[in-house]
Amino acid sequence: xxxxxQKKRSAETDLGIFMSQCASDVDRVLExxxxxxxxxxxxxxxxxxxxxxxxxxxxxxxxxxxVGQVFDVPRExxxxxxxxxxxxxxYSLIHDDLPAMDNDELRRGRQTSHVKFGExxxxxxxxxLQNLAFLTIANDANLTADLRIRLIAExxxxxxxxxxxxxxxxMDLEAEGDRNITIKDLEAIHRYKTGAMxxxxxxxxxxxxxxxxxxxxxxxxxxxxxxxxxxxxxDILDVTMPTSVLGKTAGKDIxxxxxxYPALLGLEKARELAEIARxxxxxxxxxxxxxxxxxxxxxxxxxxxxx
Amino acid sequence: xxxxxQKKRSAETDLGIFMSQCASDVDRVLExxxxxxxxxxxxxxxxxxxxxxxxxxxxxxxxxxxVGQVFDVPRExxxxxxxxxxxxxxYSLIHDDLPAMDNDELRRGRQTSHVKFGExxxxxxxxxLQNLAFLTIANDANLTADLRIRLIAExxxxxxxxxxxxxxxxMDLEAEGDRNITIKDLEAIHRYKTGAMxxxxxxxxxxxxxxxxxxxxxxxxxxxxxxxxxxxxxDILDVTMPTSVLGKTAGKDIxxxxxxYPALLGLEKARELAEIARxxxxxxxxxxxxxxxxxxxxxxxxxxxxx
Numbered sequence: 001x002x003x004x005x006q007k008k009r010s011a012e013t014d015l016g017i018f019m020s021q022c023a024s025d026v027d028r029v030l031e032x033x034x035x036x037x038x039x040x041x042x043x044x045x046x047x048x049x050x051x052x053x054x055x056x057x058x059x060x061x062x063x064x065x066x067v068g069q070v071f072d073v074p075r076e077x078x079x080x081x082x083x084x085x086x087x088x089x090x091y092s093l094i095h096d097d098l099p100a101m102d103n104d105e106l107r108r109g110r111q112t113s114h115v116k117f118g119e120x121x122x123x124x125x126x127x128x129l130q131n132l133a134f135l136t137i138a139n140d141a142n143l144t145a146d147l148r149i150r151l152i153a154e155x156x157x158x159x160x161x162x163x164x165x166x167x168x169x170x171m172d173l174e175a176e177g178d179r180n181i182t183i184k185d186l187e188a189i190h191r192y193k194t195g196a197m198x199x200x201x202x203x204x205x206x207x208x209x210x211x212x213x214x215x216x217x218x219x220x221x222x223x224x225x226x227x228x229x230x231x232x233x234x235d236i237l238d239v240t241m242p243t244s245v246l247g248k249t250a251g252k253d254i255x256x257x258x259x260x261y262p263a264l265l266g267l268e269k270a271r272e273l274a275e276i277a278r279x280x281x282x283x284x285x286x287x288x289x290x291x292x293x294x295x296x297x298x299x300x301x302x303x304x305x306x307x
Numbered sequence: 308x309x310x311x312x313q314k315k316r317s318a319e320t321d322l323g324i325f326m327s328q329c330a331s332d333v334d335r336v337l338e339x340x341x342x343x344x345x346x347x348x349x350x351x352x353x354x355x356x357x358x359x360x361x362x363x364x365x366x367x368x369x370x371x372x373x374v375g376q377v378f379d380v381p382r383e384x385x386x387x388x389x390x391x392x393x394x395x396x397x398y399s400l401i402h403d404d405l406p407a408m409d410n411d412e413l414r415r416g417r418q419t420s421h422v423k424f425g426e427x428x429x430x431x432x433x434x435x436l437q438n439l440a441f442l443t444i445a446n447d448a449n450l451t452a453d454l455r456i457r458l459i460a461e462x463x464x465x466x467x468x469x470x471x472x473x474x475x476x477x478m479d480l481e482a483e484g485d486r487n488i489t490i491k492d493l494e495a496i497h498r499y500k501t502g503a504m505x506x507x508x509x510x511x512x513x514x515x516x517x518x519x520x521x522x523x524x525x526x527x528x529x530x531x532x533x534x535x536x537x538x539x540x541x542d543i544l545d546v547t548m549p550t551s552v553l554g555k556t557a558g559k560d561i562x563x564x565x566x567x568y569p570a571l572l573g574l575e576k577a578r579e580l581a582e583i584a585r586x587x588x589x590x591x592x593x594x595x596x597x598x599x600x601x602x603x604x605x606x607x608x609x610x611x612x613x614x
Contacts, residue, residue: 043481095430130437148456149445173427173428
C-alpha cells in the first residue's frame with residue numbers, strides 16, 4: 001500500500017514536471033505567434049492575450065506532446081500544432097461564455113472576454129483565434145506539407161460540424177432545460193463538444209510521429225475514454241468545488257438545468273463511471289508496444305480531479 | 308458613341324454569363340460540402356444554409372475564377388478555393404450582423420441569421436463556416452499539398468489580424484461615431500475589412516495558376532484598386548438605394564454615424580474616386596501579357612454600381 005502510494009506520488013511529480021514544461025513551451029510559441037498588445041487594433045490583440053494567457057492548464061497540448069513523446073518525436077515538431085489547438089480551445093471558451101451562449105462572467109479566475117472588452121471584441125477575438133490556429137499549422141516549417149494538410153483537415157473536422165466541437169456546443173445549448181436527457185444523449189453531446197478536440201489532440205501527436213493506422217486507432221480509443229473521463233470529472237468539479245477553486249462560476253450546470261453526469265447518475269455513480277473510463281483508457285494503451293507510462297499518468301491525473 | 312454603348316452592353320452580357328456560371332458552379336460545390344438540413348444538429352445546418360444560399364452575388368468567387376481563366380486554369384482547380392472564400396465571406400456577414408456588432412435584421416433580402424435562428428446558433432454557424440472553409444481547401448484533391456498550404460496561409464492571413472478582415476471589422480467598430488475620421492483612416496479600415504479578402508481572392512487564382520511572383524504582384528495591385536472601388540460603390544449604394552433594392556437596411560451607415568466615402572467627400576467626389584479606382588485597376592492589368600478583358604469587365608461592372 002505504501003509502495004503504491006509512493007509510486008503514485010512520484011508519478012504525479014514526474015507528470016507535474018512534464019505538464020509545466022509543456023505549458024511553458026507552448027506559451028513561448030503562443031507569445032511569438034499572437035500580435036503584441038501594442039499592435040493595432042490594440043483592443044483586439046489585448047482581448048486575445050487576456051483569454052489566451054489566463055493560466056489555462058494547457059491540457060490539450062500536454063496530451064498531444066505526451067503522445068508525441070511516447071513515439072519519440074522531437075519536441076519542436078509538436079509545438080505549433082499544440083499552440084494551434086490551444087488557440088481553438090480558447091476561441092471556443094470565449095464564444096461559449098458570451099451572453100447568448102452560457103452567459104458566464106468568470107473564466108480561469110478572471111473576467112470573461114465580453115465582460116472585460118465588450119461583446120463585439122470578444123466575438124472578433126474568438127473569430128481570429130480560429131484563423132490564427134490554421135495559419136499556425138500552415139506555416140509550420142518543421143512539418144511536411146502533407147502532414148500540415150492532414151493536421152488542418154483533422155483539426156478542422158474535430159472543431160466543426162457535424163461531428164465536432166461546434167456541433168456539440170449546438171446540441172448542448174438545445175439540450176439545456178430539457179429534463180428528459182438520457183445518459184446516451186449526454187455522451188453524444190460530449191463526444192462532440194469536448195471529446196473530439198481531446199481526441200484530435202492525442203491523434204495529432206501520432207500523426208506527427210508518422211505512426212501507422214493501427215497505432216493511430218489505439219491512440220484514438222485511449223483519447224475517447226480520456227475525453228469521457230475529462231467530462232465526467234469536469235461535471236463533478238462543477239458541483240463539488242467552490243467558484244474560488246474552479247476559477248469559473250461554480251454550480252452553473254445546475255442553475256442552467258444542464259444535463260451532467262452527477263445530475264443523471266448521482267455523485268457516487270458518476271465517480272464510478274470516471275474510474276471505469278480511466279481504466280479503459282489505460283487498457284487500450286496496452287495494445288501499443290511502447291512505454292506509455294506518461295499517458296497512463298495523464299489518465300490518473302484527470303481522474304484525480306473527481307475525488 | 309453607339310458603338311461604345313453596344314460594346315459595353317455586349318461586354319456586360321458576356322460578364323453576366325460568366326458570373327452566373329461561376330455562381331452556379333460554386334453553389335453546386337457548396338451544396339455538396341455543407342451538411343444537409345436534416346443532419347443533426349439540424350438548426351445549425353439550417354442556419355448555415357440560410358445564409359449561404361441567400362442569393363449572394365458570389366463576387367469573390369467570380370474574381371478568383373476570372374483571374375484563373377485569364378491564366379488558363381481548368382475550372383475544377385478553382386472551385387473549392389472559391390467555395391471556401393465564399394464560406395469565410397458568409398461567416399463574416401453572419402457575425403457582423405449580430406446585435407453586438409452592426410445589429411442588422413435584413414441581409415440579402417431576408418432575415419439575418421440571429422433574427423431567424425437566435426444569436427447562439429448564428430454565432431456557431433459563423434464559427435463552423437470558418438472551419439469548413441479551411442477543411443475545404445485542405446481536402447482539395449485537385450491541388451498539390453504545397454499549393455493547399457499556401458492558399459490556407461494566405462486566406463487565413465487575409466481573414467484575420469493584424470492585416471486582415473477581422474482587424475478591419477474591429478477598426479470599423481471602433482471608428483463608429485467618431486466624426487474626425489479622415490479619408491486615410493477610412494482607406495486603412497477598408498483595406499483590411501473588405502480589401503484583404505478581395506485581394507486574396509484574386510491572388511488565389513494566380514497562385515493556383517502557378518503564376519510567377521511578378522504576375523501575382525500585378526494581380527494584387529489590380530485587386531487593391533478593385534477592393535477600393537467595391538467599397539466606394541458599396542457606400543454610395545447605401546445612400547442612394549432603397550432597402551428593397553439593397554436587400555439590406557438602407558441608410559444604415561448614416562444612422563450608425565459610420566464614416567463612408569459619400570459622407571466624407573460628398574456623392575460627386577465619391578463617384579470621381581470610384582472612376583479613378585476603376586481606371587487604376589485596368590491600368591495595372593496592362594503589365595500582364597495576357598487577355599485581361601474579363602478582369603476589366605469586372606472592374607467596369609463594380610463601377611457601374613455607383614451610377
